[in-house]
Amino acid sequence: xxxxxxxxxxxxxxxxxxxxxxxxxxxxxxxxxxxxxxxxxxxxxxxxxxxxxxxxxxxxxxxxxxxxxxxxxxxxxxxxxxxxxxxxxxxxxxxxxxxxxxxxxxxxxxxxxxxxxxxxxxxxxxxxxxxxxxxxxxxxxxxxxxxxxxxxxxxxxxxxxxxxxxxxxxxxxxxxxxxxxxxxxxxxxxxxxxxxxxxxxxxxxxxxxxxxxxxxxxx
Amino acid sequence: xxxxxxxxxxxxxxxxxxxxxxxxxxxxxxxxxxxxxxxxxxxxxxxxxxxxxxxxxxxxxxxxxxxxxxxxxxxxxxxxxxxxxxxxxxxxxxxxxxxxxxxxxxxxxxxxxxxxxxxxxxxxxxxxxxxxxxxxxxxxxxxxxxxxxxxxxxxxxxxxxxxxxxxxxxxxxxxxxxxxxxxxxxxxxxxxxxxxxxxxxxxxxxxxxxxxxxxxxxx
Numbered sequence: 001x002x003x004x005x006x007x008x009x010x011x012x013x014x015x016x017x018x019x020x021x022x023x024x025x026x027x028x029x030x031x032x033x034x035x036x037x038x039x040x041x042x043x044x045x046x047x048x049x050x051x052x053x054x055x056x057x058x059x060x061x062x063x064x065x066x067x068x069x070x071x072x073x074x075x076x077x078x079x080x081x082x083x084x085x086x087x088x089x090x091x092x093x094x095x096x097x098x099x100x101x102x103x104x105x106x107x108x109x110x111x112x113x114x115x116x117x118x119x120x121x122x123x124x125x126x127x128x129x130x131x132x133x134x135x136x137x138x139x140x141x142x143x144x145x146x147x148x149x150x151x152x153x154x155x156x157x158x159x160x161x162x163x164x165x166x167x168x169x170x171x172x173x174x175x176x177x178x179x180x181x182x183x184x185x186x187x188x189x190x191x192x193x194x195x196x197x198x199x200x201x202x203x204x205x206x207x208x209x210x211x212x213x214x215x216x217x218x219x
Numbered sequence: 220x221x222x223x224x225x226x227x228x229x230x231x232x233x234x235x236x237x238x239x240x241x242x243x244x245x246x247x248x249x250x251x252x253x254x255x256x257x258x259x260x261x262x263x264x265x266x267x268x269x270x271x272x273x274x275x276x277x278x279x280x281x282x283x284x285x286x287x288x289x290x291x292x293x294x295x296x297x298x299x300x301x302x303x304x305x306x307x308x309x310x311x312x313x314x315x316x317x318x319x320x321x322x323x324x325x326x327x328x329x330x331x332x333x334x335x336x337x338x339x340x341x342x343x344x345x346x347x348x349x350x351x352x353x354x355x356x357x358x359x360x361x362x363x364x365x366x367x368x369x370x371x372x373x374x375x376x377x378x379x380x381x382x383x384x385x386x387x388x389x390x391x392x393x394x395x396x397x398x399x400x401x402x403x404x405x406x407x408x409x410x411x412x413x414x415x416x417x418x419x420x421x422x423x424x425x426x427x428x429x430x431x432x433x434x435x436x437x438x
Contacts, residue, residue, distance in 0.1 A: 061377075157286075185291055
């Protein structure tokens with residue numbers, strides 16, 4: 001009988017790295033999503049073009065390729081990243097590109113009359129966005145953001161291939177040390193699933209909190 | 220580090236071999252995902268509560284966990300119970316199962332979008348279950364699904380680099396082996412990225428066309 005408790009500790013360390021990556025990646029993705037999403041709605045052609053190029057580039061090339069590029073190619077042009085930095089950068093930029101389209105779609109889904117009301121109240125472009133449009137659009141974005149966060153969690157498994165000791169990496173370590181494959185892989189599958197459930201539960205309760213007081217205003 | 224065109228031409232034949240496997244895996248994976256998705260969608264509609272709940276939970280589980288870990292599971296765990304799969308077959312099964320859970324949702328939405336009246340009309344015409352599906356429901360449900368299905372097949376295409384982790388010699392793996400042999404990462408990795416970007420940009424055009432062709436059906 002193998003001594004499982006030590007290996008369980010390894011897996012838990014991996015889970016911490018996965019959670020850390022997911023959180024940091026989500027923060028970067030959120031920032032990029034709003035920058036690029038609002039950028040696509042900008043009045044200036046240059047900003048729109050830049051945001052579109054960013055979104056198309058990161059959605060068009062696969063996350064795996066981006067990660068390898070960040071980790072193996074950037075050092076040759078003088079930028080050395082640790083595996084963690086490369087992981088957060090690639091995950092954040094990739095998921096941020098998908099989420100940027102969510103931001104754009106949500107803002108465009110807000111009815112014309114809201115914009116007209118902003119004009120009628122003599123709010124500036126930024127003021128209207130900040131106080132009228134975004135608070136409503138945020139609620140529309142939230143469920144899809146939750147899905148994006150789960151996609152990001154799932155994508156973190158890829159960082160094990162650039163030798164970052166996340167859940168998947170630790171499972172491989174346990175596999176090579178014990179020769180047992182079923183237990184480590186089943187364990188991490190369950191941990192990933194539980195993490196995904198926590199994210200969707202968190203997003204749903206956040207949504208309920210934000211929707212409070214908006215009854216009857218929006219569906 | 221400079222970009223070297225001679226090196227690019229030198230490694231091109233190896234990369235093209237990888238491209239063939241990448242495309243093969245995508246095609247086979249798409250066929251499998253289309254079939255698995257249909258099976259899941261039908262099982263979830265089954266009047267047998269036990270069957271529909273179990274399949275629903277399994278699909279949810281597969282969707283909530285990383286494809287990479289599932290590939291490891293198929294490739295490393297199944298041999299323990301006597302099922303030894305070649306890497307490409309394991310990869311195709313992984314892709315097909317994972318994306319099958321996504322296409323199942325497309326089928327579900329497509330089937331639910333067929334108005335109730337059509338079911339009632341089929342019943343009124345005394346059609347049996349098989350005739351109702353093949354002559355009434357499917358012909359109306361399938362065309363609007365096509366763009367959404369294509370969307371997932373393109374997403375799957377971008378996930379094929381993960382197969383390199385279970386030693387399938389697709390594009391990413393060929394690029395890695397070339398890069399490790401010559402210790403030049405810039406050209407192979409950038410070419411892989413460019414290849415995915417070009418295909419994705421083309422597929423956007425294809426998707427737009429599919430949406431125009433099949434997106435709306437006349438009622």
